[in-house]
Amino acid sequence: MRYGTKRLIVYSLYLVVWPFGLTSRLAHRRLGIELPFDFSAKLLSLIPGKIGQYVRAAFYKMTLAESHYDLMVGFGSFFSHPTARAGRHVGMGSFTIVGTAHIGDNVMIASRASVMSGKTQHGSPLYGNARSHELKLEAVTIGEGCWIGEGAIVMASLGRQCIVSAGSVVTKPAPDHAIAVGNPARFLKRTEDAASTEA
Numbered sequence: 001m002r003y004g005t006k007r008l009i010v011y012s013l014y015l016v017v018w019p020f021g022l023t024s025r026l027a028h029r030r031l032g033i034e035l036p037f038d039f040s041a042k043l044l045s046l047i048p049g050k051i052g053q054y055v056r057a058a059f060y061k062m063t064l065a066e067s068h069y070d071l072m073v074g075f076g077s078f079f080s081h082p083t084a085r086a087g088r089h090v091g092m093g094s095f096t097i098v099g100t101a102h103i104g105d106n107v108m109i110a111s112r113a114s115v116m117s118g119k120t121q122h123g124s125p126l127y128g129n130a131r132s133h134e135l136k137l138e139a140v141t142i143g144e145g146c147w148i149g150e151g152a153i154v155m156a157s158l159g160r161q162c163i164v165s166a167g168s169v170v171t172k173p174a175p176d177h178a179i180a181v182g183n184p185a186r187f188l189k190r191t192e193d194a195a196s197t198e199a
Contacts (some may be wrong), residue, residue, distance in 0.1 A: 006054070010069040013058040020044065021062030028063075028082045037063055041078040048075055060086065074111065081117065081137065087144065100137045104144030104160070112151045115140055119155045119171060143176065152180075 014021070024037035040059065047055050056073040066085035073079075074094040079086075085102045092098065093111030100117040109115065118138025142148070143160035150166040158164070159176035169183040179188040 007069045009054050010057045010061065013054055014062065017044070017055055017059045017062065021059050024059075024063045024082065034082060037082045038080065041080070045073070045076050045078040083137075083139070093150075099140070101140045101142055103142045104146070106144055107142050107146045107148075109148045110150040110152070110166070113148050113153070115142065115148070115154045 020036075020040035020043075024040050027033040027036045040063075044052075044056055044059050046052075052075060053072055056078075057067075057069055057071045060067040060071055060073070060079060061069055063082050064079060064086060065083050066087070068086065068088045068090075070089055071086050072091040074092055074096065076094050077092045077096040077098075079098045081100045083100050084098060087103055087105035087107065089106045090103050090109075091107075092109045093113070095111055096109055096113045096115075098109070098115045101115045103115075118136070118140060120136050120138070140154060141157040142154070143158050143162060145161040146158050146163070148154060148158075148164045149168065152164045152167060153169045154164060155169070155171050156173045158170065158174045158180075159178060161176060162174050162178045162180065164170055164174075164180040164185070165182075167183070168180050168185045170180050171184045174180055174185075174187055177189070180186075181188060
């Protein structure tokens with residue numbers, strides 16, 4: 001579909017999502033409450049097909065810190081915090097969750113992946129009950145042109161044009177043009193000899 005047509009559809013769907021979007025936006029920006037956003041994001045994630053993708057694009061255009069009409073969020077996928085940022089031409093497969101990430105342009109995230117809000121967002125059980133700790137959210141940056149594979153978990157920032165292989169767990173920042181492989185991920189350089197460096 002042409003981008004002009006998609007933009008028209010997404011903006012038209014503001015009429016459908018405005019009760020969710022406006023309530024979520026005001027609650028977060030005026031009161032610091034994310035509950036309406038969380039409820040709306042999860043509810044709207046269950047609308048199937050293309051219409052669901054367009055509805056979610058309209059909702060996130062209204063509520064995220066940054067988003068564009070060409071955002072593609074698959075069935076069952078959602079952003080968990082309204083502080084997230086998504087650049088142009090960002091795509092997410094089904095059942096993917098993105099936290100307080102800053103996602104660059106042209107990033108593709110496969111199904112069942114998770115971009116967490118850092119490694120310590122729920123505190124530490126080493127210092128008592130983890131449930132008693134306040135959330136500690138860290139904005140993970142995903143550089144432009146990255147590809148995150150099926151079932152991957154990303155806890156740290158990625159440089160530009162990185163590839164995270166399916167099922168990998170990224171626990172430390174990745175440099176530009178790296179290939180992350182394994183759990184915990186080690187980084188391979190995208191060169192002819194694909195020499196590896198310690199993660």
